[in-house]
Amino acid sequence: SQQGEEDPQALSIQEGENATMNCSYKTSINNLQWYRQNSGRGLVHLILIRSNEREKHSGRLRVTLDTSKKSSSLLITASRAADTASYFCATDVMNRDDKIIFGKGTRLHILP
């Protein structure tokens, strides 16, 4: 079963613009992670935010977490062609750090 649901399913923006993807989840969590998947490849970890954190930055990435709404957002600023990929949120389930499940992802396409 899915824990996270990303929104939108697909997003196309011009290079240089900011991209925002959202994730909603169902159960209480210890942390939420975002992963990226380039076409034909495995997923790569981008950033993790703990349940007691509200915002986190890493380079051009900004993640927010609202545990009261069970939602998170991933912002990529100043997008580049290389950011074209699918982005997934992942959470543990019912505070079990070891069981990690994913949403269906957002397909991001950066237009030149």
Added chain:
Amino acid sequence: DAGVIQSPRHEVTEMGQEVTLRCKPISGHDYLFWYRQTMMRGLELLIYFNNNVPIDDSGMPEDRFSAKMPNASFSTLKIQPSEPRDSAVYFCASLGWSGSGANVLTFGAGSRLTVL
């Protein structure tokens, strides 16, 4: 470390045949996960192990699927008999402590299975 290594990268087989997918996790990672990815269902957790012991196999779709981890450096996912609806990309991932102070997954490149 070479990362998580999966084989084969691609497999094409006929319905009814046995399929065995293999995974070598990152040395020192205590957890190993098997996921299946399709367009329709996204990334599904099939089963995961801790210290070679299966912890949760509730995602394994049917008895035709089985997974083993005989030692810390090797796991297999077997489908017998295979069916066309098993066609998907199967990912293995191992869980390890990261610099961010939490456990994160490292994925293999995946095994793309096509059952005709």
